[in-house]
Amino acid sequence: MCGIAGFINKDGSAASVQKLKGMTDAIAHRGPDAEGQLCEDNVALGHRRLSIVDLSDAGRQPMESRDGRYAITFNGEIYNYQELKAELISLGAAFTNDTDTEVVIEAYRYWGAACLSRFNGMWAFALLDRKKRELFLSRDRFAVKPLYILNRNDIFMFASEAKAVIAVQPEENIPDLVQIHRFVGSTAPENIDGHSWYANIRIFPAASYGIYSLDTNSFEVNAYWRPDVPEFQKKWIDGRDPIKTFRELFDDAVKIRLRADVEVGTCLSGGLDSSAIVGCCSKRHGIAMRTFSSRYGDKSCDEGEFIDIVNRFSGSKAVPVYPDDRPISFIEAFQKINANHDGPASGASLYSQYSVFREVGRHVKVVLDGQGADELFCGYAGFLNPALRKAAKTSSRVSMIRTLMEILRENDFIDASQLSADLGIQVFGLDNYLDLMEEVRKEASAQADQVMGRAPFTPAFSALINDKPDRSCPHKSGDEITQMCLDQTLVYSIPQLCHNEDSNAMDFSVEVRMPFLDYRIVEFALALDSSYKIKGAWQKWIIRKALKDYLPVKVRRRRNKMEYPAPFFRWLRESDEKEAFKEIILSFAKRNIVPAETIEAYYNAHMRGEANMEQALFRYLSLELWLRTCNFDKIPDCAEVLS
């Protein structure tokens, strides 16, 4: 985990060290251990280092190759660097240090862009090839490490965070209206189509590399990895026992992510995924880790029961974090989170995560985290309908009725209204389905009638937007569940979660490693038949089965799910900052983006306890805090809105 930044002056003028330092200073939090700048003619490469592997000065960056041909600024980890290094040595490569960064340089020397397919890790880097006069940029397969690009007529810039660009090009502090539209209306996931929160700053695509020619100033981007499910099927599934295969892949994914010259801890939520990681480290690799968990007095947001069981089971050293303790106010924390994210935070859960990383940063530099399992192994409630629909084709009606009854009544994370009508009618019959829905709907939470169907945007703002986001994953599968897994992993969920995680962790100079996003596990999971992912009412079934030795029984048989919960709904109503929240939320109405009467209706309904509008209200709050830091002078035709 480090920070990279750089630029190329397209007119050939000399790159300014001062400007480069301005960029790297803006991302100093990503790498407090060292900094480096390389300016050569019109090219600048900058780096901020967080020392994890080879703590000596040999690991300083930008790093040059022995022969001086290459220079690299690298952020990330190549977990299989030792194996690659051995292979490169057999090909004649020579190394001067023990870093994975040098392995990247030599791998590129020998294999070119094809080296990327050999990397198992997370990365964003820029590599200068002086002989070819090219700058080679790349990002890992699943957007774990960030990379932003600004490509103007006069300058090409890249950086780990947009703020590094804005620090030296303040005129680029222009909010992207399309992002605002998507954020407020939840019309599309954030950060798709390459959109960042700034109008001209783009997000470099995952699983891609770009080649910038210093001679022609052209910049071409290509993909090096695509989800080829039939190919993954041959590679990981055919002729194999899926349970055994998954266990082996998981064990190795965890093992190589433990490679570090510093202590490694784990974020532990008490859910299946992080518990499996802790259990694997303990039972398989003999390491009793330090675990970091968010705890709340509010039982609706606390998973302490499961956290304690896992810590006892694995002999871990528990470090509980109490976000309610609030060393700084919520508002200050949300402002910091927004600043970290280079855009408004999308949910209050990020406050819990932020609090955890604040504590992590006091103890360790590296943590493991369970992100990815829900998207790959059907952990979210949204997977249930298509999976059950598929099961209904082969299962008896009696067993389907039983399964649906279980899910409707005992999974407290699934709202009954989430059951697809077609599935419910097919299984229960029309009349029983309607009766059941009537009965169950009374128990489910409901939004007040007066807040439903309100206009999400003002006509003035709607007139500024012509957005047709491409919501679909570009990679298609004939199987609905596989398609959902692809959508969640590559478009809807993982990129945003990785962004959140990186942004929150880096504020405290913490590196996060995600075993479930090991590309081998991802390929395996995408090819895996859904019957291994959802069996009856059990989601993520293969994790429960294959990793059962790593999980206490109570966690293994857990069905409810919380996602870094935070009781924002209660803070809005009861905390000592509720007046401040109100002021910010209602002042958002003056931006003329969302009709004032909509905001007021949502706010009043929430405060009266008629509805839980925390999601919408948090977004208004977060967006308003962020917009206060932006510059609107350059946005055409927005006199009526925003400012």
Added chain:
Amino acid sequence: MPIQQMLIGSETMKVLVCASARAEVVMKCLRELHQTAEITVIAPASVAAGLTEVPKNARLVRLKGPSFGDGPGNELDILKDICFDAVVIVSGGFGFTGFQNVVKVIAGLRFRQMIFYNQIGRRETVRICVGAGRTWERLTVSTLIGLFKVTRPVELLIERTYIQCAELLGL
């Protein structure tokens, strides 16, 4: 298979489309229905506003409320006494809010098929029992539901006991 081939009914088929989804998904459905004789489309006003192409043989009923039957007055009464051959649901999200209100007002419930479009336009067809078969289905399924309501708490008790024993053994 085009929808009109899937429908069972008379030459002049009556199809009810209950639409509460993105306009492009609704219009996809209507395009696939366009040869059917009589189409009635009911949609909340916010959805209806986005329907720029409605077949000539279709009539569009704009509901005032955000959902079906939640608006003022009895705006679904125009559906009374119509025996639809098929009901098409175009749903924009989880569940289908207010559908039960629609079913209540449809006379006869003669339709034998329900066709569902989800929010990305994926289509599923469900056959509906009619006559004695429907009564039998209602009876057997409700009996099973009642049975599982009794047995499930017992299963859960056994599971909780198993987990507690396992915890005591440190598993």
